Amino acid sequence: MQTTQNTFEQFKLNRQLLNAIEEAGYTEPTPIQEQAIPLALAGQDILGIAQTGTGKTAAYSLPLLMRIKYAQGEHPRALIMAPTRELAMQISEAITQLAKYTDIRTVVLYGGVGPKTQIENLRKGVDIIVATPGRFMDLYFQEEIVVKHLNVMVLDEADKMMDMGFMPQIRKLLEIIPTKRQNMLFSATFSEKVERLSHEFLEFPTRIEVTPQATTAEMVSQTLYEVPNFRTKINLLTYFLQTREDFNRVLIFTRSREVAGLVHDNLLNRVVRESELKVIHANKGQNTRINAMEAFRAGSVRVLVATDVVARGIDITEVSHVINFDVPLIYEDYVHRIGRTGRANKIGEAITFMTMADEYHIRKIEKIIRMEIPREELPEELEIASTPAPERQDMLREIDNQKRKEDPTFLGAFHEKKKTFHNSPKATGRGVSKRKGSGGRSKRK
Ligand code: AMP
Numbered sequence: 033m034q035t036t037q038n039t040f041e042q043f044k045l046n047r048q049l050l051n052a053i054e055e056a057g058y059t060e061p062t063p064i065q066e067q068a069i070p071l072a073l074a075g076q077d078i079l080g081i082a083q084t085g086t087g088k089t090a091a092y093s094l095p096l097l098m099r100i101k102y103a104q105g106e107h108p109r110a111l112i113m114a115p116t117r118e119l120a121m122q123i124s125e126a127i128t129q130l131a132k133y134t135d136i137r138t139v140v141l142y143g144g145v146g147p148k149t150q151i152e153n154l155r156k157g158v159d160i161i162v163a164t165p166g167r168f169m170d171l172y173f174q175e176e177i178v179v180k181h182l183n184v185m186v187l188d189e190a191d192k193m194m195d196m197g198f199m200p201q202i203r204k205l206l207e208i209i210p211t212k213r214q215n216m217l218f219s220a221t222f223s224e225k226v227e228r229l230s231h232e233f234l235e236f237p238t239r240i241e242v243t244p245q246a247t248t249a250e251m252v253s254q255t256l257y258e259v260p261n262f263r264t265k266i267n268l269l270t271y272f273l274q275t276r277e278d279f280n281r282v283l284i285f286t287r288s289r290e291v292a293g294l295v296h297d298n299l300l301n302r303v304v305r306e307s308e309l310k311v312i313h314a315n316k317g318q319n320t321r322i323n324a325m326e327a328f329r330a331g332s333v334r335v336l337v338a339t340d341v342v343a344r345g346i347d348i349t350e351v352s353h354v355i356n357f358d359v360p361l362i363y364e365d366y367v368h369r370i371g372r373t374g375r376a377n378k379i380g381e382a383i384t385f386m387t388m389a390d391e392y393h394i395r396k397i398e399k400i401i402r403m404e405i406p407r408e409e410l411p412e413e414l415e416i417a418s419t420p421a422p423e424r425q426d427m428l429r430e431i432d433n434q435k436r437k438e439d440p441t442f443l444g445a446f447h448e449k450k451k452t453f454h455n456s457p458k459a460t461g462r463g464v465s466k467r468k469g470s471g472g473r474s475k476r477k
Pocket of ligand 1: 058089090
């Protein structure tokens with residue numbers, strides 16, 4: 033983090049906030065706070081391009097708390113929207129911590145649990161609501177929320193919100209809330225979609241960007257392994273977890289919850305004990321997910337397997353390793369994923385497993401991060417499993433689709449290749465051979 037002799041005192045925040053900041057252990061503002069706080073205090077609309085881990089939550093919360101000042105009336109005056117329940121909870125915890133010496137009331141609303149307690153909390157009177165869009169709109173239509181006093185609104189992780197299809201709810205929301213208000217929009221990336229939303233949502237915003245668009249966290253060392261198939265990915269993962277002690281807080285990302293389940297089942301007891309391994313995906317109950325994350329944060333869980341949807345925007349600090357078991361298909365997720373490691377001046381490691389069908393996606397990701405991810409040879413002692421025919425066919429089909437996407441006149445090589453594979457010695461997928469002389473590793477051109 034950039035050195036500066038600046039302190040939080042310079043912002044002329046009130047004493048209650050300064051005390052809470054001190055107690056939180058923040059000695060100096062982060063770059064996004066440095067830039068955003070004075071502008072937000074002056075009432076400006078802000079477009080902030082910043083990833084989690086930059087201190088963006090406090091960057092918008094502190095000015096918002098200055099504006100709200102103290103508890104007043106029954107109805108909310110500030111609204112913060114977040115794409116996931118976990119992020120909403122995390123924001124509300126951060127605000128509660130910063131507002132601890134004030135009487136400001138924060139209520140968090142999210143789906144997946146019954147609304148009863150949330151409604152009760154709203155009825156007690158509220159100053160700030162932190163919510164996911166779906167639940168907020170539900171409770172609004174049930175007339176549990178009066179929006180006419182809202183004068184500050186924040187959209188956090190706006191890019192994710194749009195990826196997750198929340199745009200209709202956001203539009204609806206913008207229709208119902210008072211037009212005279214301060215708006216802040218935060219996003220990890222600045223895509224065209226975000227730009228369009230910012231035109232709808234913000235009025236003469238000041239744009240603040242703490243890292244150039246979608247550059248990867250500076251403190252993360254990135255590595256790419258070419259791995260021929262699922263079985264070998266499991267072997268490589270096993271290899272790392274068994275041979276490397278520094279893999280002590282490992283976050284594994286998979287493309288789908290099915291793969292997350294498979295990874296979990298393959299590691300369970302063979303590689304890590306049940307108590308050290310957790311999986312979180314959208315099918316898991318809210319409490320299971322929260323418990324898994326808490327245990328991972330506390331350090332009692334060594335390996336957490338997650339899909340992007342649930343991991344989005346979560347502040348899990350001090351992750352030693354991020355492993356992209358699958359290459360993400362939403363390319364910005366690569367940036368989000370690896371942003372989980374290398375925080376707070378700790379060097380983190382992000383390892384990506386790439387099959388032949390992923391080369392296309394890796395090229396796109398490398399374009400976004402404006403760098404080539406360094407390739408690493410597979411460890412000598414790794415067992416390379418042969419690729420089962422259906423898995424190989426799926427990959428070839430995917431490659432054909434990619435080619436077709438780039439060139440709509442492309443007819444498809446899959447059917448030609450398929451013949452070759454049928455004629456080749458049967459790959460059962462069960463046979464496992466040592467790397468040397470196996471020829472199992474598909475070398476790229
Ligand atoms: P965020 O990007 O808002 O998710 O924040 C990431 C982490 O940085 C959180 O754990 C915050 O508590 C922490 N943090 C925020 N601001 C500061 C600061 N000025 N100094 C040190 N840590 C901070």
